[in-house]
Amino acid sequence: MTPFAFQLLARDGAARRGRLFTAHGTVETPAFMPVGTQGTVKAMFPEDVAQTGAEVVLGNVYHLMLRPTAERVARLGGLHVFMRWPKTILTDSGGFQVMSLAALRSLTEEGVAFRSHLDGSRHMLTPERSVEIQGLLGSDIQMQFDECVRLPASREEIERGMRLSLRWAERSRRRFEELGGPAKGQALHGIVQGGDDIRLRIESAAELARMPFEGYSIGGLAVGEPQAVMLAVLDETLPVLPQEKQRYLMGVGTPHDIVESVARGIDMFDCVMPTRAGRHGLAYTRFGKINLKNAKHADDPAPLDPESDCPAARDYSRAYLHHLIKTGEALGAMLLTWNNISYYQRLMRDIRAAIDAGTFEALRAEMDALWAKAA
Known part of the structure; x- marks a missing residue:
């Protein structure tokens, strides 16, 4: 079994170029993970996701525990086999x-009792049970169970959630080791909480850094707060975390968020944005965002990007994509999702190449100019 490891290869300012080694392959970082909530990246075949250059996808404990259940996935060979994704999986x-x-939950020190949004059945999710589910799924990179406090919230509520998450981190780690996660080449991340309170964020990061996690995640952001707040949290939090460990910013985000977060030392991202946008007619390209619902595309024979290595961007006209979206054809969502995931992976390749070459700030300035023009 390949042991989990993270190797830093290069730095350009605070931006980091690295490589993850997992039991299911290597992941070049900075990396973007397509979201495969229910064991599938919506509107895409697994082999097409891989063709974009993605080396890791994300699965969701809550949804998979309810349907088809983690126990069933385990009996069927684990999530890698179940969803035909032989590469790395993070849950x-x-x-x-x-x-x-x-409205459906009750939170205590033990965990969270809740009713399923599917059928109203009752369930209990604890730090131990969350790690057990992730073990049954067989994911390579797992997350501690935490409480994500919705912002805005009072300082008292944010501190209560942060301290509860720290206690749950200890319990998650204990169960992960009891289940033999490290021996299986798996990793467990601690999750920094603390809302928009910088002092609480620093305390959370410092306490987690004392625990033997393989990596660290920044949670509780990208939940509606201004970008400036998110970046300020990263500025103050990341220096507290172990420099040799992987850092993952959860649920982020826009291409601009990604570039600015890489500039501060983040290694990994996930977000539903590229897949959700694709299903709603929005394409991400190196020229900016293109709304294919717009009538101006109805007679446009040009592709989204004639130089793209993605067939969805290169081989189909904007007029045809507009037609598919306006008629509600499933192929429209499939092609635009494929385009968007490809764009995000190309962005990550460009970021990695720039860090390797020591030109990340030039790339950052170029992207800033593009987004300013598109605004």
């Missing part, structure tokens, strides 16, 4: 989804 802990079920 979240279910904490974020539980936060969104405020």
Whole structure:
């Protein structure tokens, strides 16, 4: 079994170029993970996701525990086999989804009791159970169970959630080791919480850094706060975390968010944005965003990007894509999702190449100019 490891290869300012080694292959970082919530990246075949250059996808504990259940996935060979994705898989802990079920949940020190949004059945999710589910799924990179406090919130509420998450981190780590996660080449991340309170964020990071996690995640951001707040949290939090460990910013985000976060030392991202946008007619390209619902594309024979290595961007006219979106054809969502995931992977390749070459700030300035023009 390949042991989990993270290797730093280069730096350009605070930006980091690295490589993850997992039991299911290597992941070049900075990396963007397409979101495969229910064991699938929506509107894409697994082999097409791989063709974009993606080396890791994300699965969701909350949804998979309810349907088809983690036990069933385990009996069928684990999530890699079940979804035909032989590369690396990261799973979240279910904490974020539980936060969104405020009307259906009851939170205690032990964990969270909640009713399924599918059929109203009752379930209990604890730090131990979350790690057990992730073990049954067989994911390579796992998350501690945490409480993600919805912002805005009072300082007292943010501190309560942060301290509860620290106690749950200890329990998650203990169960992960009892299940033999390290011996299986798996990794467990601690999750920094603390809302928009910088002092609480620093304390959370410092306490987690004392625990033997393989990597560290920044949670509780990209939940509606201004970008400036998110970046300020990263500025103050990242220096506290171990420099030799992987850092993952959860649920982020826009291409601009990604570039600015890489500039501060983040190694990995996930977000539903490229897949959700594709299903709603929005394409990400190196020229900016293109809304294919717009009538001006109805007679445009040009592709989204004639120089793209993605067939969806290179081989189909904007007029045809406009037609598919306006008629509600499934192929429209499939092609635009393929284009968007390809764009995000190309962005990450460009970022990695710039860090390797020591030209990341030039790339950052170029992207800033593009986004300013498109605004």
